[in-house]
Amino acid sequence: MAAPARAPVGTPKIPTEFIRGIGPLAAISLVVGSMVGSGIFIVSADIGRQVSDWGPGALLLVWLSFLLVFLGVGAWLATSAAIAVGVYLLSGNLFYGIGSVALANVVGVVAVLRAMRACWRDLALPRTRRAISRFGEARA
Numbered sequence: 001m002a003a004p005a006r007a008p009v010g011t012p013k014i015p016t017e018f019i020r021g022i023g024p025l026a027a028i029s030l031v032v033g034s035m036v037g038s039g040i041f042i043v044s045a046d047i048g049r050q051v052s053d054w055g056p057g058a059l060l061l062v063w064l065s066f067l068l069v070f071l072g073v074g075a076w077l078a079t080s081a082a083i084a085v086g087v088y089l090l091s092g093n094l095f096y097g098i099g100s101v102a103l104a105n106v107v108g109v110v111a112v113l114r115a116m117r118a119c120w121r122d123l124a125l126p127r128t129r130r131a132i133s134r135f136g137e138a139r140a
Helices: 024-050 056-091 094-124 126-139
Strands: none
Touching (some): 056 094
């Protein structure tokens, strides 16, 4: 059997006991990680209960829609930044760039809300409700 290796003389000794302390960054990371992690599992379980009639494919579609929304927001932010920089480079005024992006975003949000209102109005029609209920009965 080989002899155990020894540290050279003058090497500082590494503490071997567990330090019961946590810094502020580690504490914040722990809280954020536990919130996000538990939120993912709680939301998935709740969605799974609500769409159990349609099977696991419905839950995958919900997660796919979350992914598409996330990618859409990223594209929206990248486009907004490009517009702001372009207007700044053309005008030489940073506030024109920020203002144009703010105006474009407000107009976009208003357009999306109007489209959602029109879709919701269509879903609230009795004819649409009957069609949706018939689809549910056909699946059962």
